[in-house]
Amino acid sequence: MTTTAPQLRKPRGKKRGGVLGNTGLYLATGVAAFLFLVPFYLLVRNALSTDAEITGEHWKFFPTHLQWGNVGDLFDDTSVDFARSMWNSLVVAVSMTVGILLICSLAGYALARIPYKHSDKIFYVVLGTLMVPTAVTFVPSFVLVSSLGWVDTYRGLIIPGLFSGFTCFLFRQYFLGFPKELEEAARVDGLGYWGAYWKVVVPNSLNFFAAIATITFISGWNAFLWPLVIGQDPGAWTVQVALSSYMTNQTVVFHQIFMATAISILPLVFVFLFLQRWLVQGIAQTGIKG
Structure with missing residues (x-):
């Protein structure tokens, strides 16, 4: 009569930790990507704005009328x-x-x-x-x-x-x-x-x-x-x-x-x-x- 050895299960804590680790990695990558892209956003935004919109007191995420004539x-x-x-x-x-x-x-x-x-x-x-x-x-x-x-x-x-x-x-x-x-x-x-x-x-x-x-x-x-x-x-x-x-x-x-x-x-x-x-x-x- 043969018996099979019981299979060992991995602790749930490690699996949960791996998910948390990946989440932290994705979060850190997203923050780094955001910080990297902010200067490019500011560059494009100001390039398509007037001088008054660039130096104005009220900030707009993007100008109302894109100034393609700046090119x-x-x-x-x-x-x-x-x-x-x-x-x-x-x-x-x-x-x-x-x-x-x-x-x-x-x-x-x-x-x-x-x-x-x-x-x-x-x-x-x-x-x-x-x-x-x-x-x-x-x-x-x-x-x-x-x-x-x-x-x-x-x-x-x-x-x-x-x-x-x-x-x-x-x-x-x-x-x-x-x-x-x-x-x-x-x-x-x-x-x-x-x-x-x-x-x-x-x-x-x-x-x-x-x-x-x-x-x-x-x-x-x-x-x-x-x-x-x-x-x-x-x-x-x-x-x-x-x-x-x-x-x-x-x-x-x-x-x-x-x-x-x-x-x-x-x-x-x-x-x-x-x-x-x-x-x-x-x-x-x-x-x-x-």
């Missing part, structure tokens, strides 16, 4: 060529993204994979550049760019920012963890370091490249101080410099500031939404833990 006022303003500034920022951000991906990835791959007795010393020099404050190199960089005649040009806006010691460091850390077996198989097929990089490493590292591209594009688009100094002519202004022109000591055009800001962040929103799933995966593959 036309923004681009018809002859004092600031906002469309030109958007184009300048796009050229600068895209060029810097492509340049940094190419130069820093090659440098990081060389430091991680090509055997050279002084590679560690070069790497320490690259790390040393991260300890130099930007304010120290700002004036010498401007003097150099000015002596080359690159003021008010794309070259002056782009070339000085085509290398990043931190991005080079991230690429090196990533390539140190890249499977060597794939590169060894490429060398068996007759490929050198250059061929292995282009045909094996890059196609299998698109997640990481996309993450670095997202960060670099956002940084290049939001740059302000260097474009302000180099782009002295209004035709060379980037979007961040153009935004600052709507607020002076004499006048503040509120609806144009908010509308210009709302339009200027659209490329960043599109880039982030398109590459967001690669952004987290790429950062997780840098090799930096803890």
Whole structure:
């Protein structure tokens, strides 16, 4: 005669605790999402309002009449060529993204994979550049760019920012963890370091490249101080410099500031939404833990 062992039931307290835990997680996520979306709501609301509604005493959740004409006022303003500034920022951000991906990835791959007795010393020099404050190199960089005649040009806006010691460091850390077996198989097929990089490493590292591209594009688009100094002519202004022109000591055009800001962040929103799933995966593959 056989007997079956009684089945143990899970305590109800744990199940109830799991539900409460999920509820707390959803509540915290909802609060964080609300706090994150409030600035966007204020931006859109004020962009479609008049100056009187923005600065008025009585707050309205949304204006009674949406001022879509603010878009036309923004681009018809002859004092600031906002469309030109958007184009300048796009050229600068895209060029810097492509340049940094190419130069820093090659440098990081060389430091991680090509055997050279002084590679560690070069790497320490690259790390040393991260300890130099930007304010120290700002004036010498401007003097150099000015002596080359690159003021008010794309070259002056782009070339000085085509290398990043931190991005080079991230690429090196990533390539140190890249499977060597794939590169060894490429060398068996007759490929050198250059061929292995282009045909094996890059196609299998698109997640990481996309993450670095997202960060670099956002940084290049939001740059302000260097474009302000180099782009002295209004035709060379980037979007961040153009935004600052709507607020002076004499006048503040509120609806144009908010509308210009709302339009200027659209490329960043599109880039982030398109590459967001690669952004987290790429950062997780840098090799930096803890």
